[in-house]
Amino acid sequence: MVNEQKNIRQTIKSITNLPSHPIVLDRITKLLANPRTSAEEIGKAITTDQALASKALKLVNSAFYGFPGRISTLSHAIVILGFSTIKNIVLTASIFDNFRGKGKAPDGFNLEQLWYHSIACGAAGQAIAKAIGSPEREECFIAGLIHDIGKIILCNYLPEDFEAVINYTRQNDILFYESEKKLFDTSHDETGGYLAECWNLPKNLQNAIRYHHLPALSHDGSKISAIIHAADIFVRALDCGNGGDNKIPVMSEQVWKTLDLENKSLDDIFDGIKEEIDKAAVFFQLT
Ligand SMILES: [Fe+2]
Ligand SMILES: [Fe+2]
Secondary structure, eight states: OOSSOOOOHHHHTTTTTTTOOOOHHHHHHHHHHHHTTTHHHHHHHHHHHHHHHHHHHHTTTTGTTTTTTOOOOOHHHHHOOOHHHHHHHHHHHHHHHHTTTTSOOTTOOOOOHHHHHHHHHHHHHHHHHHHHHSOOOOOOOOOHHHHTHHHHHHHHHHHHHHHHHHHHHHTTTHHHHHHHHHHHHHOHHHHHHHHHHTTOHHHHHHHHHSSSGGGGGOOOOSSHHHHHHHHHHHHHHHHHHOOOSOOOOOOOHHHHHHHHHHSSSSHHHHHHHHHHHHHHHHTTTEE
């Protein structure tokens, strides 16, 4: 029985070497504010970060974006895919660049399974958005991809605390999130929301991360929080990866209503999710 929660919120906020907001993303955002910016200029801005540029090009040429192996330069990609898609690709590449393969998980926990869960949740978010006719499909992919980034931060920066949560979760057969609530004064949703805020991500993405376990608290008029809450549950049901526990959370009744799931075929939604997960194969190889 745990009597006292450990205070780690401030410790997390005082981590000085937390990956910072990608400069390239900042530059692109500024360039995009000018309607006269050309595709070449954006392409050049991305290429200043070689690691990021090569990841972005790999993504652009994957089946995920529908032009496998046919786009040789980033400016060409911008013309075909559009500015906002390129911005999302750069953001996705930054996430992988900054976080994947960095931490060491405790014995018996495979960090790659958490990445699998996250990529699958992005794909599921995209599929649900499509199924309910939401235009925010790309945002849902990114939100799903980073919804549990707080767990990765905990694993990378406070590995002993991460291990304590994993052990407590196993011993009590509860959700990772429930263990965090018992052990700490914060949890991965809040930590992830904090990173999204530091990175100046759009408010609807910040909220989707911060409220994916408590979607009723998100009041931004967007359905992304609700979609990610459902996506997280559906990919657990499909056994795609592992988010640190073996439980499936209960779906919020409000999300059920917001997404009008009662009047949708869950079989069709699950088929759509599996299809999107297959298409997202490129992300599994992106290190
Ligand atoms: Fe979570
Ligand atoms: Fe999750």
